[in-house]
Amino acid sequence: MPTIFSTHPLHPEAAARLKDHGDLVVASAIDAVTLADEARSADIVIVRAVLPPVLFERAANLRAAIRHGAGLDMIPLEAATRAGVLVANVPGANARTVAEHVLWTSLALLRKFRQVDRDLRKVGWLAGREHAASGNDLSGRTIGIVGFGAVGRHVAGIAxxxxxxxxxxxxxxPRDLPSGARFASVDELVSESDIVVLCCPLTPETTGLVGRERIGLMKPGALLINVARGPVVDDAALIDALSAGHIGGAALDVFTTQPLPADHPYLGFDNVIVTPHMAGITEESMMRMGIGAAEETVRVLNGELPVNLRNPEVIDHYRRRFPS
Structure with missing residues (x-):
């Protein structure tokens, strides 16, 4: 039986779909050394942790690295392609889940949920209630969405x-915008929006996209929501803006360093919601992503190419490695 190596446990329904197609092995840890060592005999790797490039040099039988989700930054694409390994993902499986997170955190910031909850519990009813008068409605505001893939489209629809x-x-x-939405440059978007949502992929062009100058363009009291990747935002610039009271708050699900250090300045702000890279994780989304990754795994093991192949230039090399 082929070996299907997963960096994390899979949803039971996803694991069940793989039962007759291979032996599912879950990594004992997700550090680079462990992953490279334990994936040596893998035919397929299902990815929810950053893979070291050396893994592709050592795993001689590896056919495919399949992302449990959409973002490909956990897979060193060049190393995989050089080794003749297919790379696939499951786009859109958790897009609605991430979009709901965006709207949830926007509401929580506007209605000062962290302050209300803290003072209600520690001081009392009236102390918590006092924050309500300085809260704000969500409706009638302007939301600016940077990145208009599956997540961005769901955010726009709900908003x-x-x-x-x-x-x-x-x-x-900038195509196929929903009726009523309009396109703008990043500078125009950050200066005109009450809520700025980052849901773009991490690329050389988007690294540091929201830095000191663009944060300075944001409206006083505006909110920044990052469900993209940590390096899209200049941390030092955002911390300075929050300290100065220039913006109204932030909801951050992703960080340049993960896990976030326990003494990180973000944790000291009442108007910052910090979540542990979980915007796209619910029972339902884990099932959808897991099943999607399992279905791609079965296709590859059956001699087919993935539906969501992300490095098509590898096909000739792959076919030489695994003649049909």
Whole structure:
């Protein structure tokens, strides 16, 4: 039986779909040394942790690295392609889940949930209630969405149709915008939006995209929501803006360093919601992502190419390694 190596446990329904196709092995730890060592005999790797490039040099039988989700930054694409390994992902499986997180954290920041909850528990009813008068409605505001893939489209749909928000979009390919939404440059978007949402992929172009200058363009009291990747934001610039009270708050699910250090300045702000890279994780989304990764695994083991192949230039090399 082929060996299917997963960096993390899979949803039971996903594991069940793989039962007759291979032996599922879960990593004992997710550090680079352990992953490279334990994946040596793998035919497939299902990815929820950063893979070291050396893994692809050592795993002689490896056919595919399949991302349990959408973002490909955990897979060293060049190393995989050089080794003749297919790379696939499961785009869109958790997009609605991430979009719900964006709107949830936006509401929590506007209604000062952290302050209300803290003072209600520690001081009392009236102390918690006191924050309500300085809270704000979500409806009627402008939301700016940087990155208009599956997540961005879901954010726009919920924001526009569910809460009556005006929608501004920035995307590498400004096409098929929903009715009522408009395209803007990043500078225009951050200066005009009450809520700036980052849901773009991490690329050389988006690294440091929201730095000191663009944070300075944001409206006083505006919110920044990052469900993209940590390096899209300049941490020092954001911390300075929060300390100065220039913006109203932030909701951060991703960070340049993960896990976030226990003494990180972000943890000291009442108007910052910090979550442990979980915007796309729920029972339902884990099932969808797991099943999607399992289905791609079965295709590859059956001699087919993945539906969501992300390095098509590897096909000739792959076919030489595994003649059909």
């Amino acid at each position: 526009q149709n569910g809460f009556g928000l005006d929608v501004i979009v920035n995307s590498r390919a």
